[in-house]
Amino acid sequence: MRKYAVIYRSVLMENLQYAANIAMGFFAYFVFIFIFIRLWEYIYRTPEEVIAGYTKAQMIWYVMMTEMIWFGSNAGAAARQVTMDIRSGNIAYLMNKPYHYTWYILAKYTGEWSIRLPMYAGLAAVIGAWMVGPVPRFRIVTLPAMILCLILGITINAVFKICISLISFWIEDANPFQWLYDKLILVVGTMFPVEIFPAALQPVFKLTPIYTVCYGPAKLIVDFSADKWVEIVLAQALYLAAGCAFMFLVYRKGVRKLYVNGG
């Protein structure tokens, strides 16, 4: 594990140098949140109205939290680097190193979001306090439980994105598959909570990564309950185990197809 800790630390230090560049991305986050605040202000006739079990403040905070996860964990290692490594043949050098390639990517990815996510969390807190008000029923003692859920969600997302990127072993460009996965997460889990969809679809959505990646962590932030936390963390543990097993399987099958032109 020490070698992965070293990779994590070196990426973390490297990303600290580019904190100003990350901050320049705040504009896109602000635009998105601003649009959704205006949208929900239009949809909710009164601030007290409840839609799908959420008040206006809870709904806006839900979107702010899912977008914070989206922007804060949108680091390049899990998607872009894996695809580029396979397309360029660079993976031939990386797979011979004394580490497992997928763990190496996960360590790098964790180093990337460890800087981005806290920065976006700070921005979300400022925008939320300024434009919406405090998170309803938020208790500071539940914060460690929420953070654990958040980290698990981001890691599951990374594992799935790596699995998709590994498709590049078979077809040259896995980006179109990334778009579809991202859009599934964005439309179904990020813009709306699962409860807003028709009752027949909700159990289906709870079986998809949406429940563990964005809905679960954001739901706990806007409406925490111990029962819900246990349910979500258990689902995340199962998802993470299954996702990792699938990632190793795809990687093992993929490297057998690797053809290096040399150079």
Next chain:
Amino acid sequence: MSTAVKNQLRVCVLSIKYNIMKEMINKVTFLTNICFMMLNNASILVQWFVLFRLRKDVGGYTMREILLLWGLTAASFGLSHVLFARVFSLPELIISGKLDSYLVQPKNVLLGVMTSSTNISAVGDLLYGVLLLSLFCSSIGRFFLLVLFTVTGTVIFTAFALLLGSLSFWFVRMEILGRQLTMGIISFATYPDGIFRGVSRFLLYFIIPVGMAVYHPVHIVVRFDAEMLAAVLLYTILIATAAAAVFYRGLRRYSSSSLMEARM
């Protein structure tokens, strides 16, 4: 004069043609990029089905106007990225001093830069936009209006990106802010203007050109207004002229990085 213009246009058309042909070398990648981008755009409709279950209209728009809004945005965004994709990565050329290969060519520098690259997934955006707009082609007049607004939208999106990109001649790190602003336009352009009020509405119509590129065209197609049409055409000419002027003004400050590069 007309021969020079014809020659220039021929070079631009050939450049775009070869950019697309280059991307078509790998047919599977080419087709998956286009099809998945269309699917990607279509999936956003889920959001509107959800919202229209809650309210009959959103910002004064029904599903019909939303489809028109998406059609115009996707077609304009798609066309600008198919024809002039390099404009959206102009800061990279300026900062790394890679404009040299364009400067030495005996043709218009700006058009040479603009048409030097294509974004193949944008073909998916363009096709998706055309598909949605075809739902509104109920008469010849409507058809011409939709074609006109796709062209004006393309010019406005491209000119705005060129304006922001050209600022890299003066300021470093403008590329990140420029990219954010360009993507910000697309975010705004896919939501109805009726949900924005006060300062934000003013900004969308007069500073960030979403109002002129998409909102006004949607209103004109729904209910024709000659004054609004004149405003859109005038704004398109103004922003295109301003963008070209800023680019050439900035080009005087350009310094080469003496990078050896061949353009094929």
